[in-house]
Amino acid sequence: MVWQTIWSQIIDLSLFAVLLRVMTPILLAALGGLISDIGGAINIGLEGLMLMSAFTSIAVGSSTGNWALGVLAGVGVSVLISYGMGFFSLKMKVDIIITGFAVNIFGSGFTIFLMSKIFGVTGNYSPSKAAPIPTVNIPFIEDVPLLGKLLSGHNLMVWIAILAVVFCMVLIYRTPYGVHLRSVGEAPQAAQSLGIPVTRIQYSALAWSGVFAGLAGAFMSNGLTNMFVKDMTGGTGFLALAVVLLGNRNPIGILFGSLIFGLASALATIVQTVPDAPIPSQFIQMIPYVVTIAALVFFAMRQKRKLATLT
Amino acid sequence: MKSSRMVVLEVSGILMAVITALLCGFVVIFLTSSEPFAAVSALFLDPLSSWFNVGTILNKAVPLILTGLALSVVFQSGVFSMGAEGQLYIGSFLGALTAVYLPGLSPWIHLPLVVLAALIGGALFGAIPGLLKAYLNANEIVTTLMLNFVAILLTSYFVNNQFKSHGGGYAKMENIDKNILLAKIIPGTSAHAGILIALAAVVVVYLLLYKTSIGYELRMVGKNGHFARYGGIATRKIIVISVMISGALAGLAGIVEILGIQQTFKQNFSAGLGFDGIIIALLARNHPVGVLVAGLFYAYIQVGAQTMQYGSDMPREVAVIIQVMLVLLVTAQAIFTFIKQRYAKTEQKAVK
Numbered sequence: 001m002v003w004q005t006i007w008s009q010i011i012d013l014s015l016f017a018v019l020l021r022v023m024t025p026i027l028l029a030a031l032g033g034l035i036s037d038i039g040g041a042i043n044i045g046l047e048g049l050m051l052m053s054a055f056t057s058i059a060v061g062s063s064t065g066n067w068a069l070g071v072l073a074g075v076g077v078s079v080l081i082s083y084g085m086g087f088f089s090l091k092m093k094v095d096i097i098i099t100g101f102a103v104n105i106f107g108s109g110f111t112i113f114l115m116s117k118i119f120g121v122t123g124n125y126s127p128s129k130a131a132p133i134p135t136v137n138i139p140f141i142e143d144v145p146l147l148g149k150l151l152s153g154h155n156l157m158v159w160i161a162i163l164a165v166v167f168c169m170v171l172i173y174r175t176p177y178g179v180h181l182r183s184v185g186e187a188p189q190a191a192q193s194l195g196i197p198v199t200r201i202q203y204s205a206l207a208w209s210g211v212f213a214g215l216a217g218a219f220m221s222n223g224l225t226n227m228f229v230k231d232m233t234g235g236t237g238f239l240a241l242a243v244v245l246l247g248n249r250n251p252i253g254i255l256f257g258s259l260i261f262g263l264a265s266a267l268a269t270i271v272q273t274v275p276d277a278p279i280p281s282q283f284i285q286m287i288p289y290v291v292t293i294a295a296l297v298f299f300a301m302r303q304k305r306k307l308a309t310l311t
Numbered sequence: 312m313k314s315s316r317m318v319v320l321e322v323s324g325i326l327m328a329v330i331t332a333l334l335c336g337f338v339v340i341f342l343t344s345s346e347p348f349a350a351v352s353a354l355f356l357d358p359l360s361s362w363f364n365v366g367t368i369l370n371k372a373v374p375l376i377l378t379g380l381a382l383s384v385v386f387q388s389g390v391f392s393m394g395a396e397g398q399l400y401i402g403s404f405l406g407a408l409t410a411v412y413l414p415g416l417s418p419w420i421h422l423p424l425v426v427l428a429a430l431i432g433g434a435l436f437g438a439i440p441g442l443l444k445a446y447l448n449a450n451e452i453v454t455t456l457m458l459n460f461v462a463i464l465l466t467s468y469f470v471n472n473q474f475k476s477h478g479g480g481y482a483k484m485e486n487i488d489k490n491i492l493l494a495k496i497i498p499g500t501s502a503h504a505g506i507l508i509a510l511a512a513v514v515v516v517y518l519l520l521y522k523t524s525i526g527y528e529l530r531m532v533g534k535n536g537h538f539a540r541y542g543g544i545a546t547r548k549i550i551v552i553s554v555m556i557s558g559a560l561a562g563l564a565g566i567v568e569i570l571g572i573q574q575t576f577k578q579n580f581s582a583g584l585g586f587d588g589i590i591i592a593l594l595a596r597n598h599p600v601g602v603l604v605a606g607l608f609y610a611y612i613q614v615g616a617q618t619m620q621y622g623s624d625m626p627r628e629v630a631v632i633i634q635v636m637l638v639l640l641v642t643a644q645a646i647f648t649f650i651k652q653r654y655a656k657t658e659q660k661a662v663k
Contacts, residue, residue: 088643092646093644098642110632113628117343285460296449
C-alpha cells in the first residue's frame, strides 16, 4: 500500500516536486548556517530568525499585496536580528551559542506576541488576501512530457535556493572576502595580525546567515503554506545546522545533505497519510538526526586517524 | 579563589541585569498595551496575591530547578550540553513505564523504583553524547540537539502504539496509580511534594560539586582541561560522568513533573523544560543555590505572565522579552569585566 503510493509518486515525478519544495527551506537555512560557521560562529539561532522572517514576510506581503515586499521585509528583519546577535556576541561578549539560543526563544515567543497584538489571533494567522511567491512556468519546456515536470512549475524560491548554492561557492572560494572569512574562522588571531578586520567580517558572516535564514523563513510562510502558524519551522533550523556538518561544511555537500533530509521528510509525510504503514512515520522523521550523529562520528574518527598518522 | 567581595560584585551585577531585563519588559508593555498599569500589576503582584498562585509558582519551579541543576553540573565540567530535553523524555518515559506496568507493589517500594528508573534512563541517554564527546571529540551541542529530536520521536512512537492508553484518542499512557502520585503538601493550593524533592536535589548537587572529589575533578576539568589532565585527572571519564549525572537529574525533573502534575506520560508533555533549564543554569552561574533562586524567580515570571494574560490585554508571550534580555545580559562578559575593572580601580585608589 505504502510502497505503491511512493512508487506511483516517484513515477509521475510528484515526489520530485515535493522533494524540491521541502528541501528549499532546509537548503537556504543551511547555507546561512554554513557562512557563519565558516566565519567561526555556529549560529544556532537559525530557527528563531526563520520564524521572525516567516511572520514578517506574510504580514507585509499580504497587507501590501506584494510578495516581493514581503520577502524583502522578512529578510530585512532577519538581518537586523543577526546584527543584534553580533552586537551581543561580539561587543557584549555573550557566548555565540547562548546568543543563538536567545534568538530562538525570542523568535518563537515574539511572533506569537505580534500575531496576537497585530491580528488578534492565537495559534495561526492566515490572511484573506495572500500574496504568495510565484511559481515559475517555463514556456515550451512546460509542455514537454518529462522535462516539463522536472524543470517547470517550481516555486521561484526553489530556483533562488539552487542559485544560492552557486553564489556561496563563489563567495567562499573565489573572492577575497571568502579568503578573509575562512581565515577569520580558522585563526582569528592570525587574521587580525594580517590586518583583516575580524569583527567586521564576523558581523557580515552573521548578516549573511540572516539573509539566507530570512529567505528560508519567507518561503515557509509565503510560499509553502500561505499562512503563519506558531513555531511553524518545527526544527528546520536545527536540521539545517545538522546539514552543515553532514555536508562537511561545503555548499555542494550541503545541497546533497538537504536532498537527503528533504527526502526523509517527504517520505514521512506520505507514510503519515497512508493508513497501516509498515514503518512508523516517527522512525522516518528520525533518520536525518541519526544520520547526522553517524556522520559526526565518522568525521570525528577520520580526524582522529589523521592526527594519529601525523604524529 | 573568589573573594567574598567578588561574589558580592557578581551577585549585584546579576541583580542589575535582572532589573534591566524587567525594565525592557515594562517598556514593551507601556508601548503596546492600552492598560499598561493593569498589565504590570497583573504581571508582578497577581502571582503573590493568593496562596493558590503561590502554589502554582512552586509547582512550576520544581522542574525548572531540577533541569537547572542538570545543566549546572554539565556546564561546570565545560560541556555545553543542550540535551536535557531529550534526557528528560527518555528518563521520565522509563519511569512512567515502571509506574504503569509494575502494579501491585507497595507504594514505599514502587515510588523509589519509578524514580530510579527515571534516573537510569536519563543517565544512559546522557551517556551517548558524553561518550561521543569524550572519546571522539564530537561536538556535544550538535549531538545533544539531534538526540533531543530522537528522544521526542521515539517516545512519541511508543506512546502512540505499544503503550497507548485504551481510553480516548490522546497519545498518552494509562493513568498512574493514585498511590504513587506526589501528595499535595500545602492545604488550599496545588503545591505538591516535588518541591521537597527539588530542595533535596539542590543540597545533594551542592555537596556533590563542592564537597566530594568527583565534584572537585569535575570543576577542574571545566576550568582547564589540559591542566586537569596533567594533574592526573581522568578527564574523559569525568566528562562522561558529568553528562550522566546531568541526564539523571533531567530524568528526575521529568518524572517529578509527571507524578506531580501530568499523572501519566503524555506525548510532548515537556514543551521545553530542558531548554528552560539552560536559562536557569546561566542565570545561576551554575551554582546549585543560585539555581534554587533562579528557578523560583523564573517560575514567578511565568505565573505572572499567565495572570497578566487573564488580567489585561497583553498576551503572556511578553515574558519572552524579559527572558531573552535576562539571558543575554546575565551572560554578557563585557558587562561583568567592566564592573570588576571599575571595582579594581576604586580599590587601587583606596590603597593609595
